Amino acid sequence: MKILVTGASGNVGKAVVKSLLDLNEEVVAASVDPDKSQSDFSQQIEIVMFDFTDSSTFDNALNGIDRVFLMRPPHLGNPQDLYPFIDALKEHNIKLVSFLSLMGVENNPIPPHHKIEKYIEKVGLPYAHVRPSFFMQNISGVHAEEIRTMDQIYVPAGKSKTSFIDVSDIGLSVATLLHNPEKYVNTSHTITGSQSLDYFQVAKILSQVTGRDITYPNISFIKYRNHYIKNRKLDHKYVNVTVALYFMTRMGTAKMITNGFYELTGKQPKTFLQFALENKKIFKEF
Numbered sequence: 001m002k003i004l005v006t007g008a009s010g011n012v013g014k015a016v017v018k019s020l021l022d023l024n025e026e027v028v029a030a031s032v033d034p035d036k037s038q039s040d041f042s043q044q045i046e047i048v049m050f051d052f053t054d055s056s057t058f059d060n061a062l063n064g065i066d067r068v069f070l071m072r073p074p075h076l077g078n079p080q081d082l083y084p085f086i087d088a089l090k091e092h093n094i095k096l097v098s099f100l101s102l103m104g105v106e107n108n109p110i111p112p113h114h115k116i117e118k119y120i121e122k123v124g125l126p127y128a129h130v131r132p133s134f135f136m137q138n139i140s141g142v143h144a145e146e147i148r149t150m151d152q153i154y155v156p157a158g159k160s161k162t163s164f165i166d167v168s169d170i171g172l173s174v175a176t177l178l179h180n181p182e183k184y185v186n187t188s189h190t191i192t193g194s195q196s197l198d199y200f201q202v203a204k205i206l207s208q209v210t211g212r213d214i215t216y217p218n219i220s221f222i223k224y225r226n227h228y229i230k231n232r233k234l235d236h237k238y239v240n241v242t243v244a245l246y247f248m249t250r251m252g253t254a255k256m257i258t259n260g261f262y263e264l265t266g267k268q269p270k271t272f273l274q275f276a277l278e279n280k281k282i283f284k285e286f
């Protein structure tokens, strides 16, 4: 039987696909646009048309599938957007669904992940929730433009600390769970990096790696929201969810360090310095 990976072209989905293939699992990548997706993967894999908002795509995507990696696309801010697909999973005899959640949501009902976790449990699906801390790839992804063009890390995180994790470590964690469905049924895993850094420290590491003076201006929520909506033209729902997440970060919710990654994989998570060195060219000035 095969494993369906939703969001397979995304940061975590791609890493999940890679780690599952390394474990010799048969993988099906779900994609809104299968024609453009093949180039996302280094080897030929099965790709199926799938859209969370179009239930007519569900049955075909779940054909021959017994395990699922489930993620919430960032622009789907309403937990209810995922419920029809979760209901469909219940109809398909799924052995394990591993949902990409968020660190701390078990005690915080505000992020959509909280309700999604609860819904998966309520319908009685065998689950393995993965609750990572913030991704290192936020820095090399959405925030790289401000680093390249302004030499600034443009986030409203105050002086808070974050136990950043690399998405490849999340991919390996999810693949480990899906590869051992009986062992991990109805479990939750908070996985983090091995250090908790504030953004002044992140700026220092990036300065060291790039040889430039990269700073953290510690901007306000209003400045952040205006910049990413008006200048960067990002979806306002996505930006609003991230404002809520940075608010929580300021309250200290992102700083916890756990042993979760080591317990699942027997390995140490990647450090921020390793990540910065590997991604050095992304931070190059224009």
Ligand SMILES: NC(=O)c1ccc[n+]([C@@H]2O[C@H](COP(=O)([O-])OP(=O)(O)OC[C@H]3O[C@@H](n4cnc5c(N)ncnc54)[C@H](OP(=O)(O)O)[C@@H]3O)[C@@H](O)[C@H]2O)c1
Pocket: 006, 007, 008, 009, 010, 011, 012, 013, 031, 032, 033, 050, 051, 052, 053, 071, 072, 073, 074, 100, 101, 102, 103, 132, 133, 134, 135, 138
């Ligand atoms: N960033 C963080 O620090 C952090 C920390 C913890 C948890 N999370 C959670 O992680 C998730 C984001 O993961 P990510 O960074 O891997 O995502 P991502 O890179 O933004 O990728 C989004 C994926 O969703 C797919 N997608 C978009 N619309 C879709 C639809 N209507 N139906 C089906 N698929 C659709 C996209 O496919 P196409 O390419 O085909 O459009 C893409 O593969 C969010 O739920 C976020 O809250 C993030």
